[in-house]
Amino acid sequence: MLLERVGDFLTIAAFVYAIYWFRGRVRVQSMPAGLGFTSSVEFYRLQHARQRDLAASPWRYLALFVPGVGLALLGRTFDRPAGQTAAIAAFGVLLFLAVAWVHQRSARRLQDEIDELG
Numbered sequence: 001m002l003l004e005r006v007g008d009f010l011t012i013a014a015f016v017y018a019i020y021w022f023r024g025r026v027r028v029q030s031m032p033a034g035l036g037f038t039s040s041v042e043f044y045r046l047q048h049a050r051q052r053d054l055a056a057s058p059w060r061y062l063a064l065f066v067p068g069v070g071l072a073l074l075g076r077t078f079d080r081p082a083g084q085t086a087a088i089a090a091f092g093v094l095l096f097l098a099v100a101w102v103h104q105r106s107a108r109r110l111q112d113e114i115d116e117l118g
Contacts (some may be wrong), residue, residue, distance in 0.1 A: 007071025014064040022054075024098065045117045057106035058103035062096055069096075 057094050073092045 001075065003071050004075030007068045007075055010068030011065060011072060012068075014038070015067055018061050018064055041117055045114055048110050048114050048117075052107050052114065055103045055110065056107040060102045062100060066096070 069092060073088050074085065082086075
């Protein structure tokens, strides 16, 4: 029970830190410096490049959640059968891998769009 609560607290702390970290990196620049010197296609390309760079390395921010989610999922390890604990651990690993895969796929799609722009 205590491990679950610590895991929940760590997960909440990871969310707070991720929000703080993303706040400065995801904001769309509505009026960049030198707007009159860049075309809208160039501006669009730069925005896609920023989003691609964030999506290309998801482990940078997914790693924040591993300790909290791990403790929350495995907090009652000794109260459950070994098979159920193994299934929960496998589910947690698959969840993180699936999220990382989705982000990598998004990065590839953004790179394809950047390539189409020229």
